[in-house]
Structure formats: C-alpha cells, structure tokens
Amino acid sequence: MYVEWLLPTIAAQAEMADQTRSISTEVIAAIKSSDVMRLSASTEIGGLGAATSAIGHELQAVAAACTSTAWCLWNHLGTFHLFCGLLGPAHQHFLQGIVERQEWVCFPAGASTAVTAQAHVDGLSIRGVAAFGSGARYAEWAGVSFVTEVRVPEFTMVDLRSPGVRVDPTWKAMSLRASATDHVHYEGVVVPADRRVPFPFRYREVFREAGHPMIHHRYREDWVALSNLWLGAMAVGVAQASLCECAESIKGRIAIMGTKMVERPTIHVNLGFAQAAIAAARDTVYAALSETDERITSATTPTEADYLRQTAASMQAIALCDEAMRLIQRVTGGNGLREGTRFERRYRDFQAMPLHINAHKDRVSEQVGRHLLGLPTDNAF
Numbered sequence: 001m002y003v004e005w006l007l008p009t010i011a012a013q014a015e016m017a018d019q020t021r022s023i024s025t026e027v028i029a030a031i032k033s034s035d036v037m038r039l040s041a042s043t044e045i046g047g048l049g050a051a052t053s054a055i056g057h058e059l060q061a062v063a064a065a066c067t068s069t070a071w072c073l074w075n076h077l078g079t080f081h082l083f084c085g086l087l088g089p090a091h092q093h094f095l096q097g098i099v100e101r102q103e104w105v106c107f108p109a110g111a112s113t114a115v116t117a118q119a120h121v122d123g124l125s126i127r128g129v130a131a132f133g134s135g136a137r138y139a140e141w142a143g144v145s146f147v148t149e150v151r152v153p154e155f156t157m158v159d160l161r162s163p164g165v166r167v168d169p170t171w172k173a174m175s176l177r178a179s180a181t182d183h184v185h186y187e188g189v190v191v192p193a194d195r196r197v198p199f200p201f202r203y204r205e206v207f208r209e210a211g212h213p214m215i216h217h218r219y220r221e222d223w224v225a226l227s228n229l230w231l232g233a234m235a236v237g238v239a240q241a242s243l244c245e246c247a248e249s250i251k252g253r254i255a256i257m258g259t260k261m262v263e264r265p266t267i268h269v270n271l272g273f274a275q276a277a278i279a280a281a282r283d284t285v286y287a288a289l290s291e292t293d294e295r296i297t298s299a300t301t302p303t304e305a306d307y308l309r310q311t312a313a314s315m316q317a318i319a320l321c322d323e324a325m326r327l328i329q330r331v332t333g334g335n336g337l338r339e340g341t342r343f344e345r346r347y348r349d350f351q352a353m354p355l356h357i358n359a360h361k362d363r364v365s366e367q368v369g370r371h372l373l374g375l376p377t378d379n380a381f
Helices: 004-012 014-020 025-032 052-065 067-087 089-100 203-207 223-250 265-298 304-339 342-350 361-372
Strands: 114-120 123-133 141-146 154-159 165-168 182-191
Touching: 004 014, 004 025, 004 052, 014 067, 014 342, 025 067, 052 067, 052 223, 052 265, 067 089, 067 141, 067 154, 067 203, 067 223, 067 342, 114 141, 123 141, 123 154, 141 182, 154 182, 223 265, 223 304, 223 342, 265 304, 304 342, 304 361
Parallel strands: none
Antiparallel strands: 114 123, 123 182, 141 154, 165 182
16 A cells, blocks of 8 residues: 555554644655555546555555544545546646645535635636635645636636635534644635636536546546545444454453453444444445446446445445444443543544535435436436
8 A cells, every 4th residue: 555654653643633633744744745645646647547446445544543634635535536527638737737746635615615706817816715625724725616706606726825815723523623624715816717617517427428528537437426435445444443442452351240341242242243334334335446446447437327326335334334333332331431542533533424415324315216216316416
C-alpha cells in the first residue's frame, strides 16, 4: 500500500487530533508528499489511475489508524474524481498542475450552502458561504457550485490561498473532530472566467453519454457511488480495528463474581456475530468495487442499475458495521466506558458514516425501491 509507511505516524497522532480538533501538520505534510494523493487521478493528468478497490484498501487502513485523517483524504480522492468529470479535457492542464504539485482538494457544498458569482474585469467574483468543507483547513483548492443571476448551477475551482477566502472552524461535532468539516467564506474572490463550466442536474447521466468528452473513462463512474463504497471500506477498517482491540482486551478481564470474561459464552456469541458482520461488509464493498474496476478496464459505460448497485452495497456494508460496533460496545461493557479506551473515539467517529447524506439508508433505499418498481430515480446525486 502507498500509505503503509505513514500508518504508524497517523495512528500516533489520532488521540491528539481528536482532542485538539486538528490533524497534525506533520501528518498532513507527509500525506501531501506521498503518492496516495494521486490515486484517483488518471495517468493522463499525472496520476496513478489506481483501481477503485486499491483505493478502498488504502482508505480502510487509514481509517483504522485515524478516522478524521481518513475522512479528509477520502474527500480529496472522491471529489477530485468529480472535478475531473466536470472540468473535462478542456481543463486537463489545470488539473495536471494540481496533481503534479500534489495539492489537496475539497468540496464544501452541503446543506445551507449559498454561493453566487458576478462578472468581474478579471473573470468571476465569487461570494457566499459553503458548508461541510471536509478537509478545507488542510486543502489548497475547493470546488465551488454557484449560480449567477440566471440561477443556473455552474462550477469552478477556487484557490483557498487567494485573498477573499476564509475558512471558519465551525465543525463542533462529537464525530471526526479533526476533519475540518468547516464553512468556507468566499468574499469576492476572483477566479478566471475560463475555469467556469456547467454543473448539470443529474450530471451522472450526462457523464454516461458517449459523446460527452472525458479525460479518462474512469470519470464516467459516479463519484457519489464510488465515495460511498470507499466510505464502506473505511467503516470496515474502523469496525475491524475496534473488534481486534476489544478481543485482545477481553483476555485479561475478570467479570462480576470472579468469572473470566474470556470464558463467558455471551462474549463468544457477540464477538462472533460482530466478526461475521464485518466480514460480510468487507465482501459486499469489495465485490462492488471489483465490478467497478472491471467496467473501467473494459471501458464499459455504467448504467443507473450499476449506480444503484454501488450505493446499495455501501449502505448495507455500513449497516453491517454499525451492528458490529454496537455488539462491540455491548462486550466492552461498563468497564470499557469507565476506562475511556480507543473504542470510545472510534465509536464516536463511526456515527458520521451512516448519517452521511450520500450513503444514508433513507435516501439510498428509496431510490433502489423506485428502480425495482420500474419508476424513475429522482435524486440529483
């Protein structure tokens, strides 16, 4: 793995990152200097063009070491995939520069985002506030969804080092405390007019059109579906690390009345169920990622059914890991809560995964159900 040499350093700062709500500057610098930054970029723009399953393994390993760090890296790799699809071959040189300099990207565009643009002598003047910018504090670039006076969504990219950009540390959640999922303020920041492209509604359908130019076929795969699968891989990483630590801690524990916990049948049952759930989650995620890799290799255009297969697989994998985490909590028991083990942080961090809007079971299952009944899907992303 490209990230293997970084894992001890990432893990060593995980507790401090959680306490300070900030990933170590040394860790961010080390990641930026590594090839892991280029995994989702195709070779045409200086990237590695890594298999989606290989990226899943990288993120799974980082999530086990520090989930906040993995969350930021996941956002970088996933959103860069989208940006390549939106900007396309016409902006290949611009994207290649980001890849070659190994710069970090993010995409603050969550609920409450409101960004507008007006014509400026040097291009476009961007104003507004964008929410849920995971990794924004560590990034060099942000993707920006904006509207002009005609109220048609468009897209550009803003250099976060530019005058007129401010990252407001608003992420106060119990989960992913160091993920910098903050608000980004654009206060008249100017971007070149030629970096302005349409942001079509249901863009995944546009990307599938044979006549729509793409830098590489991999970018016809929907970024939400891919990032959901990678999120499922991260869930597996967190759950498996939690289970292994729990099992190890059980070996020396004594329960009430002097019974060795390692000999209690209910411990065996709960740990066994947890391991089975995690194994099923792993198989589910990587089966769907392998199918994705086969389509990319054969230049097969994905369908809406493929998109739903990817999102449903990730939804189910996360649900299985959620069940495993609850079983681990049950086994850890009151003493585990009293002692404040690493599981407490992992459990808190995990809660963000099933709640993420892209992979949320209410959103995904509805669209899968509509498709099963022959009704058109109606979700924009």
